[in-house]
Amino acid sequence: xxxxxxxxxxxxxxxxxxxxxxxxxxxxxxxxxxxxxxxxxxxxxxxxxxxxxxxxxxxxxxxxxxxxxxxxxxxxxxxxxxxxxxxxxxxxxxxxxxxxxxxxxxxxxxxxxxxxxxxxxxxxxxxxxxxxxxxxxxxxxxxxxxxxxxxxxxxxxxxxxxxxxxxxxxxxxxxxxxxxxxxxxxxxxxxxxxxxxxxxxxxxxxxxxxxxxxxxxxxxxxxxxxxxxxxxxxxxxxxxxxxxxxxxxxxxxxxxxxxxxxxxxxxxxxxxxxxxxxxxxxxxxxxxxxxxxxxxxxxxxxxxxxxxxxxxxxxxxxxxxxxxxxxxxxxxxxxxxxxxxxxxxxxxxxxxxxxxxxxxxxxxxxxxxxxxxxxxxxxxxxxxxxxxxxxxxxxxxxxxxxxxxxxxxxxxxxxxxxxxxxxxxxxxxxxxxxxxxxxxxxxxxxxxxxxxxxxxxxxxxxxxxxxxxxxxxxxxxxxxxxxxxxxxxxxxxxxxxxxxxxxxxxxx
Amino acid sequence: xxxxxxxxxxxxxxxxxxxxxxxxxxxxxxxxxxxxxxxxxxxxxxxxxxxxxxxxxxxxxxxxxxxxxxxxxxxxxxxxxxxxxxxxxxxxxxxxxxxxxxxxxxxxxxxxxxxxxxxxxxxxxxxxxxxxxxxxxxxxxxxxxxxxxxxxxxxxxxxxxxxxxxxxxxx
Numbered sequence: 001x002x003x004x005x006x007x008x009x010x011x012x013x014x015x016x017x018x019x020x021x022x023x024x025x026x027x028x029x030x031x032x033x034x035x036x037x038x039x040x041x042x043x044x045x046x047x048x049x050x051x052x053x054x055x056x057x058x059x060x061x062x063x064x065x066x067x068x069x070x071x072x073x074x075x076x077x078x079x080x081x082x083x084x085x086x087x088x089x090x091x092x093x094x095x096x097x098x099x100x101x102x103x104x105x106x107x108x109x110x111x112x113x114x115x116x117x118x119x120x121x122x123x124x125x126x127x128x129x130x131x132x133x134x135x136x137x138x139x140x141x142x143x144x145x146x147x148x149x150x151x152x153x154x155x156x157x158x159x160x161x162x163x164x165x166x167x168x169x170x171x172x173x174x175x176x177x178x179x180x181x182x183x184x185x186x187x188x189x190x191x192x193x194x195x196x197x198x199x200x201x202x203x204x205x206x207x208x209x210x211x212x213x214x215x216x217x218x219x220x221x222x223x224x225x226x227x228x229x230x231x232x233x234x235x236x237x238x239x240x241x242x243x244x245x246x247x248x249x250x251x252x253x254x255x256x257x258x259x260x261x262x263x264x265x266x267x268x269x270x271x272x273x274x275x276x277x278x279x280x281x282x283x284x285x286x287x288x289x290x291x292x293x294x295x296x297x298x299x300x301x302x303x304x305x306x307x308x309x310x311x312x313x314x315x316x317x318x319x320x321x322x323x324x325x326x327x328x329x330x331x332x333x334x335x336x337x338x339x340x341x342x343x344x345x346x347x348x349x350x351x352x353x354x355x356x357x358x359x360x361x362x363x364x365x366x367x368x369x370x371x372x373x374x375x376x377x378x379x380x381x382x383x384x385x386x387x388x389x390x391x392x393x394x395x396x397x398x399x400x401x402x403x404x405x406x407x408x409x410x411x412x413x414x415x416x417x418x419x420x421x422x423x424x425x426x427x428x429x430x431x432x433x434x435x436x437x438x439x440x441x442x443x444x445x446x447x448x449x450x451x452x453x454x455x456x457x458x459x460x461x462x463x464x465x466x467x468x469x470x471x472x473x474x475x476x477x478x479x480x481x482x483x484x485x486x487x488x489x490x491x492x493x494x495x496x497x498x499x500x501x502x503x504x505x506x507x508x
Numbered sequence: 509x510x511x512x513x514x515x516x517x518x519x520x521x522x523x524x525x526x527x528x529x530x531x532x533x534x535x536x537x538x539x540x541x542x543x544x545x546x547x548x549x550x551x552x553x554x555x556x557x558x559x560x561x562x563x564x565x566x567x568x569x570x571x572x573x574x575x576x577x578x579x580x581x582x583x584x585x586x587x588x589x590x591x592x593x594x595x596x597x598x599x600x601x602x603x604x605x606x607x608x609x610x611x612x613x614x615x616x617x618x619x620x621x622x623x624x625x626x627x628x629x630x631x632x633x634x635x636x637x638x639x640x641x642x643x644x645x646x647x648x649x650x651x652x653x654x655x656x657x658x659x660x661x662x663x664x665x666x667x668x669x670x671x672x673x674x675x676x677x678x679x
Contacts, residue, residue: 051669168583172542175577179549182570191566194552217615224642225600225608391643392653395635398615399661402622402631407671412623415674419619423612430597431534449569461561 006350007130010358013058014366019359022059023367026066028374033067034074035382036393038219040087041071041313042330042436046211047401049333050408057341058356062363064337068330069313069364072273073118073371076306077382080110081233089273089309092281096294096301104297107234108241108379113251113299114306115375121259121307122368125314128263129361132315133350137322140347145455146465150472151325152448154479155269156440159327161486163271163434170437173428177441178448180205187450200413207336207442209405209414211329213421214435216401220394221426233386236379247299254284254304261304262311269327271436272316273309280308314364321349321357324447329439336443527596534597535588542581550574610641626676632658 013019026048033044044067052060072089079085079093080101093114101107143151160170183194184204195201243251258280265276281301285291288300295301317334319325324345326332338345343353350357375382405418425435459465467473553574559565600608618634625633636654639645645653665671 051665051671054670166587168580168587171580172538172584175573175580176542176545178573179545179577182573186566189566191556193556193566193570194549196552221608221611224611224638225604389643391639391645394642395638395653396657396661398638399631399635399657400665402619403627403661403665403671403673406622406674407665410672412674415619415622419616422615426612427534428538430599431531431538432595433538445573452569453564456561456564459562461563463561 003130003134006134006354006358007362009354010360010362011366013355013359014062014363018056019059019062019363020366022055022063023066023363024370026063027070027367027371030067030070030072031074031077031371031374031382032385034071034087035077035385036074036388036397037078037084037386037390038223039216039397040075041068042087042333042439043212043215043219044068044071045330045333046208047216047397047404049211049337050206050208050404052337053340053408057338057343057353058359060337060341061334061356061360062367064334065317065360065364066367068334069118069122069310069367070371072309072313073115073306073375074382076114076309077111077379078386080114080302081107081236081383082386087274088271089277089312091274092277092305093302095281096296096298099295099297100299100302106247106297108236108238109243109247110299110302111236111379112241112243112376113247113303115372117251117255117258117303117307118310119368119372120255121262121311122314123365124256124259125263125266125311126361126365126368129315129318133318133322133357133361136318137347137350140323142471143323143347144469145451145458146467146469147471147475149448149451149455149466150475151323152444152451154475155325155327156437156444156448158269158479158482159271159440160437161482162269162275163436165432165434169432170434173433173435174437174441177438177443178445180210180438181442181445182449187446188453198413200411203409203411205417205442206405206408206411206414207333207439208408209417210421210442211333211439212401212405213418214425214438215329217398217418217422218425218429218435220397221422223390224394226390233383236383238377238379241376241379250288250290250299251303254280254288254300255307257283257287258304258307259311262308262313263315265308266312266315267318271328273312273328276312277305277309280304310368317360317364321345321360322347324349326440326443329436332440332443524596527598528591528594530599531595531597532588532591535591536585539581539583539585539588542584543578546574546578546581549577607641611638614638614641622674624677626679627673628658628662629676630674631661 029048030041030044033039034041045064048064048067052063071087075085075087075090076093079090080097083094083098085091085094097110100110156174160167160174163170183201185192185202192202261280261283262276265272265279281304284300284304285294290298290300316327316331319327320331320335324335326335335345343356401418402415405414408414429435455465467476553567553570556567556570557565558567558571599605614634614637618630621630632654635657636650639650639653640647666673
């Protein structure tokens with residue numbers, strides 16, 4: 001199917017009443033979850049994941065994708081109003097966004113510019129995705145076990161290197177995730193592994209329970225122990241929302257640059273939405289007209305990053321849909337939702353399941369328009385959600401999480417998994433470990449094993465097979481390069497810090 | 509977290525030997541726990557066939573991953589002991605710590621009670637208890653909140669979207 005033809009077909013699928021409703025529920029829940037303290041798009045997608053198992057697969061993926069980009073937007077709202085980023089991609093919005101809302105008193109117009117910027121960026125990104133995905137899927141048809149093994153293992157290793165923190169901060173949770181992924185019957189010979197005689201464990205651990213525990217409940221524990229400290233936002237009225245002519249004028253270029261930066265980052269492994277928002281902020285602080293106002297409430301510092309994190313969230317769907325490769329934990333949830341429905345994402349998806357492939361892409365376009373409609377007139381509603389006291393919010397989220405964890409398969413073991421994951425998540429985060437690699441390891445680990453074993457079968461045990469194709473060799477080379485570059489950069493920054501510390505001591 | 513925020517956090521931290529000690533103990537503890545998990549994991553995988561390179565069995569991948577995790581855990585222990593970046597672990601203290609421990613313990617007890625008492629009894633109990641511990645509201649308000657919220661959750665999930673909820677043992 002040609003790209004334009006595919007998109008038109010996708011639009012037909014996306015405007016079917018059930019899918020339209022799924023998109024609406026997705027973006028509305030996503031915004032709400034993004035706004036609520038402590039919950040980001042990942043926790044939101046995890047909370048909803050178990051409930052989508054009974055839905056039609058297209059509607060299920062449309063809903064989870066809606067939560068993903070809805071959550072991105074909601075997270076930025078709290079950054080601007082409260083200086084509390086809903087998730088990492090919204091951290092930069094606390095810099096100039098919060099300054100604009102407080103010192104300059106321009107909270108409304110800032111949110112407006114962000115909403116329009118998100119929609120512009122998503123639209124731009126979707127247009128590129130439409131043309132890019134089929135090409136990538138065609139390319140993916142050349143992939144055999146060696147290439148898939150290379151791209152998945154390199155993806156995970158590169159991710160551990162670019163996500164921040166030390167290598168061990170990422171490898172430790174990553175391997176816990178892969179370990180957890182081996183529990184249950186394995187895919188090739190159906191042998192039971194690590195079930196300790198528990199029948200319920202043969203089907204493996206439940207991803208939803210792990211993700212909700214790590215990202216939802218663990219955050220609720222933190223919130224409960226800090227209850228009463230959440231600042232109260234000011235009311236934002238609709239009539240105060242419209243940007244001035246100057247604000248409009250200054251936002252166009254950052255939207256454009258942010259969209260391009262975000263789209264490119266979304267295609268790469270790593271926490272692309274957050275990295276792209278940082279990259280866009282840096283870019284704007286160097287090239288934009290208002291660069292002198294950076295840190296004091298420059299509109300460019302809000303418009304650029306917001307556009308880029310939305311563009312990245314959209315283009316991140318490309319590797320998931322056309323290669324079956326998720327590069328962030330939320331995308332891993334989307335991949336696993338597809339697999340639960342018996343759909344194998346990958347190069348054959350556009351031809352075998354055009355409904356899902358094109359329907360989901362088209363729904364992102366519609367979902368972003370919905371987001372615009374939901375966010376501008378209803379901003380007051382979202383802001384009011386911030387006023388829900390912790391002692392009511394936290395217990396409700398916990399109970400819904402339990403309902404979700406149990407409801408997916410009706411195993412009590414999933415509720416216990418939730419409890420263990422929540423405590424582990426709280427402690428690991430405090431100890432400086434990153435949690436997202438755990439989810440990626442859990443989802444990708446079993447796939448890596450399948451490709452490894454298939455590759456060995458095919459090559460009759462010849463290990464050279466894994467480095468025999470040009471694609472695999474390129475991937476390994478790029479990964480090694482990333483390792484070296486990050487290492488050199490770290491040495492530089494460490495030396496610089498040391499020098500600064502020495503100079504500071506001399507000055508004293 | 510991005511590299512820049514981590515660096516900022518390191519620079520902003522004050523000299524606090526207690527917190528640094530806590531960080532070291534925490535990281536070493538995590539690494540030791542990782543080693544324990546590795547041992548159990550490798551012990552459990554001993555019954556799985558490794559197969560041969562041209563026909564790998566179900567035991568091959570767990571062996572590789574188990575060994576990798578063991579090495580990583582060792583790395584975490586050593587990195588923790590050295591703590592060259594002088595990182596610190598701030599855990600909640602006093603009242604906050606008490607609340608945190610009660611909240612976690614309550615959740616564990618709740619998940620154990622769930623198969624015995626079912627959703628309709630355990631959920632209102634947990635909701636009311638949490639409101640009491642976190643919000644310090646009077647008992648009748650907590651009870652009302654527990655019952656009303658549990659009914660609302662039941663209606664939305666069990667009735668409207670037909671999710672099956674845990675039933676009490678006697679049903």
